[in-house]
């Protein structure tokens with residue numbers, strides 16, 4: 603399984619942001635990939651191409667990062683600046699890789715066009731994402747990523763009904779055993795048994 607990063611432009615800040623991703627992947631990539639496989643019991647099927655974008659204006663251009671649901675190809679990781687902290691890059695990366703992983707196993711709904719689908723997609727993701735993070739990183743870094751992730755989903759600027767936060771809160775009250783059960787149903791049995799609301 604190979605990850606290919608690509609900078610958005612050939613400007614210096616863009617190349618530096620790209621280099622940061624390469625450095626973090628060098629350090630944590632193996633561990634992240636293994637964690638996905640260990641937690642879900644499935645293997646990566648294909649490589650993933652990742653476009654790295656700095657100075658993204660989410661007010662103007664919509665949500666920050668995307669897993670390319672429609673194209674079924676790459677991921678685009680977008681940041682409001684060219685120098686995001688490492689934990690934000692890792693948080694962004696595992697989130698979007700998680701969508702690709704689900705997609706590679708056709709274990710979830712492939713699109714996220716509206717709020718209901720966004721909620722569904724993120725329940726599928728969050729049911730194993732925290733376990734992946736805890737396996738990928740040392741305890742202190744994992745905790746930082748999880749805390750900041752939660753704060754991000756809790757952001758009041760997101761829509762009132764906030765499907766991210768709903769999905770997050772739903773996943774956080776599940777026991778480890780229940781999370782594993784749902785994972786097995788999703789990945790091994792291709793059954794989405796998530797609640798409708």
Ligand SMILES: [Zn+2]
Pocket residue numbers: 697701724
């Ligand atoms: Zn997402």
